[in-house]
Amino acid sequence: MADKRLGVIGYALAPKKQNSFIRDSLLSTAKSRGIELVRVDTERNLADQGPFDCVLHKLYGDEWKQQLKEFKVRNPNAVVLDAPEAIERLHNRISMLQVVSELKIEDRSETFGIPKQIVIYDKETLMDRQAWEFLKFPVISKPLVADGSAKSHKMALVFSRDALNKLKPPIVLQEFVNHGGVIFKVYVVGEHVRCVKRKSLPDVSEEKALGGVSEDLLSFSQVSNLGEMIDDDKYHELMMHLDDTEMPPQGFIVNIARGLRQAMKLNLFNFDVIRDSRYGNRYLIIDINYFPGYAKMPGYETVLTEFFCDIMCQKQQEEQVEDGPVPSSDQDMT
Numbered sequence: 001m002a003d004k005r006l007g008v009i010g011y012a013l014a015p016k017k018q019n020s021f022i023r024d025s026l027l028s029t030a031k032s033r034g035i036e037l038v039r040v041d042t043e044r045n046l047a048d049q050g051p052f053d054c055v056l057h058k059l060y061g062d063e064w065k066q067q068l069k070e071f072k073v074r075n076p077n078a079v080v081l082d083a084p085e086a087i088e089r090l091h092n093r094i095s096m097l098q099v100v101s102e103l104k105i106e107d108r109s110e111t112f113g114i115p116k117q118i119v120i121y122d123k124e125t126l127m128d129r130q131a132w133e134f135l136k137f138p139v140i141s142k143p144l145v146a147d148g149s150a151k152s153h154k155m156a157l158v159f160s161r162d163a164l165n166k167l168k169p170p171i172v173l174q175e176f177v178n179h180g181g182v183i184f185k186v187y188v189v190g191e192h193v194r195c196v197k198r199k200s201l202p203d204v205s206e207e208k209a210l211g212g213v214s215e216d217l218l219s220f221s222q223v224s225n226l227g228e229m230i231d232d233d234k235y236h237e238l239m240m241h242l243d244d245t246e247m248p249p250q251g252f253i254v255n256i257a258r259g260l261r262q263a264m265k266l267n268l269f270n271f272d273v274i275r276d277s278r279y280g281n282r283y284l285i286i287d288i289n290y291f292p293g294y295a296k297m298p299g300y301e302t303v304l305t306e307f308f309c310d311i312m313c314q315k316q317q318e319e320q321v322e323d324g325p326v327p328s329s330d331q332d333m334t
Contacts, residue, residue, distance in 0.1 A: 006034035006312040007053035020295050029301040035308045047071045054079040058291045086265045087290050091147050093172045094119050096288045103259040110252045112283045117174040135175045138204055144170040153221045163217035178203040179274035182245045187270045187297045190307040193257045194297050199242050
């Protein structure tokens with residue numbers, strides 16, 4: 001058992017998210033450190049529940065935003081993870097990646113950026129090849145809206161102009177970059193950063209890029225979903241390659257994570273990174289997601305609990321400062 005109670009965190013999550021995230025292993029790990037996780041009843045007004053030292057949420061809509069405002073008015077010292085206004089930036093695939101170009105991280109060995117891309121709002125622009133002639137086929141088509149819905153995950157790898165009629169704007173067209181069939185998923189939990197590697201779309205040969213494929217459009221729901229694109233032998237080869245793939249330098253990834261966290265003012269997110277096969281030290285950020293599936297991250301219970309402790313200790317420090325000066329030893333975070 002914990003020596004002392006650090007705080008109560010109310011969690012407001014959709015049922016599917018709640019089932020995947022709030023596991024007994026997380027509840028017990030948090031409880032051992034003095035953190036109590038309590039479900040928020042979404043059928044009742046948030047401000048009438050609690051008391052909560054912190055609200056952890058992934059709900060959307062104007063009504064929920066209003067409930068959070070009322071809760072903060074009644075509980076000015078409570079922490080809300082995270083601010084709805086900051087989260088909304090990630091609901092648009094253009095605005096989510098604009099923040100990458102704002103980062104200033106000095107690293108003499110590695111460089112980073114985003115793939116060439118353009119937003120297409122209508123069919124006329126989609127069919128006007130001159131409007132986006134700077135992009136080379138194949139391109140990945142992604143819905144402009146990235147709100148976590150099934151529709152927002154419907155993507156396609158497009159090999160030729162002939163397939164453009166099958167696309168439905170508004171969409172983002174992103175130039176496909178060969179990356180060895182491996183994607184790096186970086187989980188950010190406050191100051192805690194974990195990077196894992198996953199299988200991804202296989203590289204596209206020059207022959208395929210020039211039209212040597214039977215299908216001119218291949219649909220998929222996630223970059224890690226290979227679908228019909230490869231056969232069993234190729235899949236086995238790709239998994240072998242995944243094991244052999246070198247991870248990006250940890251310090252480099254941590255610096256990007258901290259830069260994104262500060263720029264976006266978010267604590268809970270992940271971002272997908274690929275290594276450009278043309279340049280061994282060039283990395284491209286292709287997606288950023290709020291409050292991802294942390295349970296897929298090894299040891300997520302410990303990482304999340306450490307973060308909760310950080311939040312509660314920081315809250316206690318701030319309250320002590322408001323109440324008046326205290327001995328410096330008492331202000332250290334535990």
